[in-house]
Amino acid sequence: MSLTKEIGRNSTPAIRLAVVSMLLCGLLFPLAVTGFAQVLFPSQANGSIAHFTTSNSKAVGSYLIAQNFSDPLLFEPRNSSLSASGVDPDITLQDAIAQVPRISNLTGIPQGDINDIINQNVEGTFWIFGSPYVNVLRLNLALIHNFQTIYEQKDPGLFVL
Amino acid sequence: MIQPADFLTLVLILLSAIVAGRLLAPYIVKIFTHAPSRLDRFLDPVEKAIYRLLGVAPSHGMGWREYFLSALIVNIFQMILAFIIFVFQGGLPLNPQGFPGFSLDLAFMQVISFGTNTNLQHYNGEGVCNQLPNCYPLNNTPGLSYLSQMTAVQFLQFTSATTGICVAAAMIRGFVANSRDMGNFYTDFVRSLTRLFLPLCLIAALIFVGLGVPQTLNGYRIVSTLEGSTQTILVGPVASLVSIMQLGTNGGGYYGANSAYPFQNPNPASDIFQIFLMLLIPTALCFVYGQMLGKKKEARPILWGAYSLFAIDLLIAFIPNYTLSRGMEARFGGFFSTFWTVVTTAVTTGSVNSSLFGNHPLVILSAFMGMLIQSSPGGKGVGVMYMVMYVVITVFIVGLMSGRTPEYLGMKINARDVKLVMLTFLVHPVIILVPTVLAYATGAASAIGVSTGSTGFTQIFYEFTSAAANNGSDFLGATGNTPFFNISTALVMLSGRFIPIGLLLALAGSMMNRRRTSEIGLRTDSATFTIVLVGSILLLVVLTFFPFLALGPILEFFQKRVNGF
CATH class of the missing domain: 1.20.5 (Single alpha-helices involved in coiled-coils or other helix-helix interfaces)
Incomplete structure (x- = not known):
C-alpha cells in the first residue's frame, strides 16, 4: 500500500x-x-489543613507546607532557600534538638519537657531504616497546647481567633 | 560511601520492583497477545464500543510502516488538542486562579515535551510565588489551570506512556517466529489504557491521596498562619497526575519543584512508592520480552544487562558521602535524594525530589550515564527497544571478533540490520552534541545567565541530554523559557523519540518471517553474553560522549576536589 x-x-x-x-x-x-x-x-485530598485545636475550626496552614515562624519562642523551619521546594515543612531531629535550649531559656519550660514533645513527633524512621525528622507546625502546635498558659502570657497574638 | 541500613533499603526496593515486574509481566503479555482474561467480561464490551466509535477493524494486522504511521498520527493529533488547551486555558473552565494562556513557543515546546514522554518543563505549574514559604501574593505569571493539568499534561502523560509500550510490543512481535504482522496500533493502544494504565493509576492515585497528596478541584486556599500572616495553600488535582507521571516514566510534575514539593511527595513512604512505580513497568517489560518471544531465557541479558548498568550508576553516585545538603528536603535527606536522582535517570522518568544543584558532580555523572545509555532499564517501552538494539550491535561485534556470521534468535543479521541499529545509535550523539555547541555558539546559553565554566556547561549539556533521552529532569526549569531553548529542545525531543522508534520498528519489520535455523550459534541468554553486552554498551557510550562528560561533571568534580566542597 x-x-x-x-x-x-x-x-x-x-x-x-x-x-x-x-x-x-x-x-x-x-x-x-x-x-x-x-x-x-x-x-489529605484538600491539602492536610492544620487547625488550631481539634475543637475549633480555625485553619492555620497546612501540615505539609512550611510557614514563617519569626517568634523565637517557637521552633523555626529551615531557611526556605536551603530546601528544594522552598516550603520544606520539616527539620531534622538534630536541628530540632539544637533549638531546645533557646526555647527553654525564653519560655522557662524545662528542656526535658520540650524534648519529650519532640520525641512524640519524630517521623521518618522505621525499624533500622530512615533518618528522623520532625514537622515544625506539629511541633509548635503541640508546644502551645501543652504550655498554653505560658504562651498566652508571652505571645497573646497566637490566640487571637 | 553508603550506610548499611540505606544499602538494605535500596536492595529491598529494587528487589520488590523486580518481583512485582515478574508478577505483572504475564498480565501485560495477555494484553498484547489477546489471550483470554477474567477482565474480558467487563472490558470487552467497552473496548468494542471504542473500536466502533473509531471505525477500526480490530482484526486488521499492520506492517511496521502502518503501525509507526498510525502511532505518529495519533500522537500528533493528541499534541494538537493539548496545544489548544495550553494556549486558550485563560478562557476555558476549571481555571480558579485565572492563569493566562501559554505563549505559542512555550505551548509548542510543552506539548512536544509531554507527547514524547520527556516532560522538560519551562514553567511552574502552580504559578510563581513572590515570597516563600508563604507564597502570598501569587504572581500572575504562566501557571497551569486545573483543566490544563488534567486534559493537557495528564492526558499526554497517559498517551505517551501507552504509545511507548505499544511500539515495544510491536517491535517484539517482529522478532517472534511465524508472526504474520506487527499487530494493530489502535487495539494495542486502547487495551493498554483500559487494562493496564487506567486501573493501575487509579489504585496508585488513591494510595497517594491516603499518603497526603491533594486531589481537589477547589481553588487555592488562603489561610492565616499561626503567627497571623497570610499564606496560599497550592492544592489541585495532584494525585491523579503523580500516579501516571511515575508509572508512565513521564516525570513532569504538578509543581515546579516536582517531587520535592511536599504536596507531590509528602513523606518517605510516598517517595519509596514513587520510586517503585517508576521501576515497575520498565522492569516488567524485560520479562515481557522473553515471554512474548516464547523464549523466557532471552529476557536474561535484557534484565540483568539493564540492572548491571543500573548498579554501576548507583556505585558511581554513592562514592561520595551523602548528607542533607542545600537543595534537598529534610524528609528525604541525602540518601533518598541521591537514590532518586539515579533511578529517575536510569528509567528516564525525569522527576526530581531534590534540586539538581544540590547534587554532587559524581551523582550528576551517574545521571548522565542513565540518560545516555537509555536502557538501564530505560523508559516505558523504549528502554527494552534500545536494549535489543544494543544486543544486535553486540551480536555483530562478537560475530566480527569470532569470524562467524552474526546471528540473533537463530536469524542471520545482515548488513541492512547493522546499518539500522548503528543509525539508531548515532541519532543520540548528533541531537545532543550539536545543539549543546549551538547554544554556546549563538550566545543563547549566556543570554539566560548560565555561568561559564564546567558548572554552566553541565547545565546546558544536561538540558539536551535530558531532552534527547526523553528524560525531563533539568537544571534550567522556567529560566529555559526562551524561544531558542523552547524550539531547540522541542526539535531534539521529537527526533529523540520518533526517529529511533521508526528505525527500530523498521528493523523488527525486516526480521519478520526471516528464516530461522534451529542450530545454536552464539548463545545470547548466557551470563557471558550479558557481560559482553554490558561491556559493549559502556564502551560505545563512554567513547561517544567522553569529551563532553570530561568538560562537564568530571571537570567539576576535580575542580571541587581542588577547591574543597
Whole structure:
C-alpha cells in the first residue's frame, strides 16, 4: 500500500482516538480519582489543613507546607532557600534538638519537657531504616497546647481567633 | 560511601520492583497477545464500543510502516488538542486562579515535551510565588489551570506512556517466529489504557491521596498562619497526575519543584512508592520480552544487562558521602535524594525530589550515564527497544571478533540490520552534541545567565541530554523559557523519540518471517553474553560522549576536589 494511502486511511480513526483518549485520561480519570479521594480521604485530598485545636475550626496552614515562624519562642523551619521546594515543612531531629535550649531559656519550660514533645513527633524512621525528622507546625502546635498558659502570657497574638 | 541500613533499603526496593515486574509481566503479555482474561467480561464490551466509535477493524494486522504511521498520527493529533488547551486555558473552565494562556513557543515546546514522554518543563505549574514559604501574593505569571493539568499534561502523560509500550510490543512481535504482522496500533493502544494504565493509576492515585497528596478541584486556599500572616495553600488535582507521571516514566510534575514539593511527595513512604512505580513497568517489560518471544531465557541479558548498568550508576553516585545538603528536603535527606536522582535517570522518568544543584558532580555523572545509555532499564517501552538494539550491535561485534556470521534468535543479521541499529545509535550523539555547541555558539546559553565554566556547561549539556533521552529532569526549569531553548529542545525531543522508534520498528519489520535455523550459534541468554553486552554498551557510550562528560561533571568534580566542597 502506498504511503499516502496509509496516512489517509488512518487520519479519521486517529483524530477520533485522540479525542476519546483525551476524554478518558484527561477528564474521566482525574474526576473519578477526585470523587473517590474526597470520599475516602477528605483531609489529605484538600491539602492536610492544620487547625488550631481539634475543637475549633480555625485553619492555620497546612501540615505539609512550611510557614514563617519569626517568634523565637517557637521552633523555626529551615531557611526556605536551603530546601528544594522552598516550603520544606520539616527539620531534622538534630536541628530540632539544637533549638531546645533557646526555647527553654525564653519560655522557662524545662528542656526535658520540650524534648519529650519532640520525641512524640519524630517521623521518618522505621525499624533500622530512615533518618528522623520532625514537622515544625506539629511541633509548635503541640508546644502551645501543652504550655498554653505560658504562651498566652508571652505571645497573646497566637490566640487571637 | 553508603550506610548499611540505606544499602538494605535500596536492595529491598529494587528487589520488590523486580518481583512485582515478574508478577505483572504475564498480565501485560495477555494484553498484547489477546489471550483470554477474567477482565474480558467487563472490558470487552467497552473496548468494542471504542473500536466502533473509531471505525477500526480490530482484526486488521499492520506492517511496521502502518503501525509507526498510525502511532505518529495519533500522537500528533493528541499534541494538537493539548496545544489548544495550553494556549486558550485563560478562557476555558476549571481555571480558579485565572492563569493566562501559554505563549505559542512555550505551548509548542510543552506539548512536544509531554507527547514524547520527556516532560522538560519551562514553567511552574502552580504559578510563581513572590515570597516563600508563604507564597502570598501569587504572581500572575504562566501557571497551569486545573483543566490544563488534567486534559493537557495528564492526558499526554497517559498517551505517551501507552504509545511507548505499544511500539515495544510491536517491535517484539517482529522478532517472534511465524508472526504474520506487527499487530494493530489502535487495539494495542486502547487495551493498554483500559487494562493496564487506567486501573493501575487509579489504585496508585488513591494510595497517594491516603499518603497526603491533594486531589481537589477547589481553588487555592488562603489561610492565616499561626503567627497571623497570610499564606496560599497550592492544592489541585495532584494525585491523579503523580500516579501516571511515575508509572508512565513521564516525570513532569504538578509543581515546579516536582517531587520535592511536599504536596507531590509528602513523606518517605510516598517517595519509596514513587520510586517503585517508576521501576515497575520498565522492569516488567524485560520479562515481557522473553515471554512474548516464547523464549523466557532471552529476557536474561535484557534484565540483568539493564540492572548491571543500573548498579554501576548507583556505585558511581554513592562514592561520595551523602548528607542533607542545600537543595534537598529534610524528609528525604541525602540518601533518598541521591537514590532518586539515579533511578529517575536510569528509567528516564525525569522527576526530581531534590534540586539538581544540590547534587554532587559524581551523582550528576551517574545521571548522565542513565540518560545516555537509555536502557538501564530505560523508559516505558523504549528502554527494552534500545536494549535489543544494543544486543544486535553486540551480536555483530562478537560475530566480527569470532569470524562467524552474526546471528540473533537463530536469524542471520545482515548488513541492512547493522546499518539500522548503528543509525539508531548515532541519532543520540548528533541531537545532543550539536545543539549543546549551538547554544554556546549563538550566545543563547549566556543570554539566560548560565555561568561559564564546567558548572554552566553541565547545565546546558544536561538540558539536551535530558531532552534527547526523553528524560525531563533539568537544571534550567522556567529560566529555559526562551524561544531558542523552547524550539531547540522541542526539535531534539521529537527526533529523540520518533526517529529511533521508526528505525527500530523498521528493523523488527525486516526480521519478520526471516528464516530461522534451529542450530545454536552464539548463545545470547548466557551470563557471558550479558557481560559482553554490558561491556559493549559502556564502551560505545563512554567513547561517544567522553569529551563532553570530561568538560562537564568530571571537570567539576576535580575542580571541587581542588577547591574543597
